[in-house]
Amino acid sequence: MGMGPAAMAELFITRISLFPILFFLSSYAAELPINVWPKPVSFDWPSPGAVLLSPNFTVVSPGHPYLKPAVDRYTNAVKTEHHRPLITPALNLTSYTPLKLLNITVNDVDAPLAHGVNESYTLSIPYGGSAYLSAETAWGAMRGLETFSQLVYGGGGEEPRVAAGLRISDAPIFPYRGVLLDTSRNFYGVEDLLRLIRAISMNKMNVLHWHISDSHSFPLVLPSEPELARRGAYAEEMTYSPEDVKKVVEFGLQYGVRVVPEIDMPGHTGSWAEAYPEIITCANMFWVPPGTSAPLAAEPGTGQLNPLNQTTYKVVKNVIHDTIAMFPDSFFHAGADEINSNCWNTDPSIQNFVSNNGTLSQLLETFINSTLPYIVSLNRTVVYWEDVLLSPSISVGSSLLPRENVVLQTWNNGPNNTKRLVEAGYRVIVSSADYYYLDCGHGSFLGNDSQYDQPPGTDQGNGGSWCGPFKTWQLIYNYDITYGLNDEEAKLVLGGEVALWSEQADGTVLDARVWPRTSAMAEALWSGNRDETGKKRYAEATDRLNEWRYRMVGRGIGAEPIQPLWCAKNPGMCNAVFPFSE
């Protein structure tokens, strides 16, 4: 009955010896002999080959204040990167003359970097002659330049080569592809932000969502409210001056990356109390009052703006005004997540309000009504966390949140909340904690936590992480952000955003915590996570992502390895299931 292991093994050996494994490997390798991440939508390459890149290679492009530095950067990069792919591309070097010119045409050179800007491009690299990159906008041209740079390989001892005989037509599926970085729980230097923007751009993503302030620190120096950072930042050297912000924003423009600021309010504002104790409720209290099980905040670091205090609005409007003056992007993120009843209820004026039959949701309405129109008057689309509409305890009606001015960012409850938001008619940015929270699976940061002192053998559960387990690149890659939506609803999904909440992160771990996992989202949102037949293409993506990770490392991004190098050198051999045709 059945085959014994030895017999089975023998059968297997026989089969293997009939078909040398190298044969399988070559037939298994991704169809393209060179890797572009994210994979372009259309890659037409009838007879793959390569030409040398001329030492005199130049790029001709229309005049544009931000495309120009990008052109200079890429012109230099392709000559000096000398990337050696993990597996040498099976591309014959043709005898055609080296490529000397990339000619860029842009149809609408005036299109600003803004949500929904056309990022499409086509890139042709014929054998012999010049290469052509045409794009509707300068920002699309930047995406095409990135693709071009990834088609160049080798060099060092010899001249670099560039894949040739090809034509790529490319454009993103989703217009919004972002990374959230929290610079309040722990501080990041400007150089960290610039490096992050650089990597975002490499991955053809286009938004840095800068969660600047929170209850833990207020690092942004504002001309009208300098005391907020002077007292609320961790240290003088842990602040962002207006010059720092300008540097980040300009850098973003040169890399085609929008910088969307978030000033989280009215919750998550404990740090404001250092300068304005009178406008913050429950500031600096122990987060779970002793003898209760009613936390004042989702985590240590308490404090919320008091909507009943008129000084609140004076400060808030100055903050909004100054922040918007520094950040030209048309989106302004105003937070509104995790508003805590207990925190507001510690305040005598609010207690009085409640005892006169007021509700906390009315307090939030007051706050929104006193701030949202002001933000809109400054020509900004307001982004809020979903809580503002969906929180079961404190939320406002949709009548206060005009759909033309408001975008909602979802993070709870997987696709269910996305569905609720689009059903309510809102445009949505998807940051599901189940898939897109990069900090998950790393334990809890709480001190004196007895859960870590249990007898051996006790189930360790998720290790204390509220959103554990760790979100692997595969999990991120496979998530469909329009899951369960009909076509009309899906149109309201602007895109997705991974989030690095920084309770346990700062500049020392930034790169590895973000990359290459975020590259997985980058491809899923750019060209999708499925092949032509509609099948999820995560198997084929593994080797490509591995290769892309090494290229990022070569570019100074400390992305973490996803596999033993052996796996990249032996494609398919590290798969969970036998990958080769039998």
Add this chain to the structure above:
Amino acid sequence: MGMGPAAMAELFITRISLFPILFFLSSYAAELPINVWPKPVSFDWPSPGAVLLSPNFTVVSPGHPYLKPAVDRYTNAVKTEHHRPLITPALNLTSYTPLKLLNITVNDVDAPLAHGVNESYTLSIPYGGSAYLSAETAWGAMRGLETFSQLVYGGGGEEPRVAAGLRISDAPIFPYRGVLLDTSRNFYGVEDLLRLIRAISMNKMNVLHWHISDSHSFPLVLPSEPELARRGAYAEEMTYSPEDVKKVVEFGLQYGVRVVPEIDMPGHTGSWAEAYPEIITCANMFWVPPGTSAPLAAEPGTGQLNPLNQTTYKVVKNVIHDTIAMFPDSFFHAGADEINSNCWNTDPSIQNFVSNNGTLSQLLETFINSTLPYIVSLNRTVVYWEDVLLSPSISVGSSLLPRENVVLQTWNNGPNNTKRLVEAGYRVIVSSADYYYLDCGHGSFLGNDSQYDQPPGTDQGNGGSWCGPFKTWQLIYNYDITYGLNDEEAKLVLGGEVALWSEQADGTVLDARVWPRTSAMAEALWSGNRDETGKKRYAEATDRLNEWRYRMVGRGIGAEPIQPLWCAKNPGMCNAVFPFSE
């Protein structure tokens, strides 16, 4: 019935306002105003204060080839480190003259760095006059120098200060305190190894267990068997030459860190097949033969030495000989974990052996009998993974493993296997995967794994990590490696070792994956994880570890943050439970 949230909150506010929170904070702060990690066993400091460190500060020490560079290093470090503690130490600067001299005496200058060497020291820093460090051995003096360096703070704009009026007596509880680094699945540069040794030494640990080779690559260049690395390394630049090894070993001696080499065999040897295909069974096969659920290895990367092939022993003895010649430490780790029946069963000669009523355990016996005596003849204690004795499928009897020559390293089944090993009379190194495996909780590295493509809402379990969840510093800190042992049994536990298996790690993530979690083990094994009353001291350790993490970062070790900086600046406020006396 009961108190409403508002009333409860009011009560809390009243109480808080009666006792300003700063009062609680100062009384809660760790009793010592300066942080030494790991915490010394005895710290006598009747009236805490500080003196300046003289710009002419010098250290006088006995002549010793390895103590001398350590003295030079620390003399320079205390003058240039300029560490600013997160919370300024509450230490009055006295008017005593600056400290000009640290006088070191060593009782036994000839004691070599070896297992069990005396690492005790006493350090006295009086007010006025010279400081004294006395130790039994040069290695103990190095531990004392590390302590001294951590008592120095400030500087930069002003002169550094040193805590004074104190006397420390210190010695480790466990003689073996190590870090395992796997350089086979992914390669690490020599500079990574040196940086790791430096951090190991800072934490008063004393062993780098270098898991050099495995099935994925063989990076060690051996004079007698150069083909192993030439063909089995990932690349020529991804090898360790004899000169590299010498550099690492010498560096270790200068830092008081033993370098224990591991050549894992007879399993985990797939990479040997690149040079010697004839001595490796099941090499380069897909790890789970198609149509079976009988893996050939614990993970992709198959291959085991064939104990029936006489060439095996020729090669193995050369490998052992050359490795031992390069590594002077008295321990040699010979692996012997995870030997896979299916892999051996693929081999015709082994199939023949089995069909003649031979067992696979007999094969392992043959291998052990042909190698263990040789290693012992070269004056080495042999370390094996516990599997060699405890594996239910392939193991050998204890009669083949002389207790005086063999140490066993446990990794499975928490404290239960430790217990089994000491009951069998063996000395044990504890590396329980449940606590000490630093790679856990990071998902799986397998490609084409459908577990990551499940419908939203599906339980994500442990995220695909076989040993998930992530091992937090708290979990590591609290583990008692002699749990469940009586006093006699406990004496056989030499110490503990964290392990960084490198499927998803290399130099880009080394520091943050190892530190400061390993610092938690360092203290638990040096002075314990309990206070004077026997209570686990993880609460008090949190702020100290946070502070220590920043000091390590200042020293160029990219340790990850464990909390928002806010927590360090507000001691106790990030605790899970209310920490202040009421």
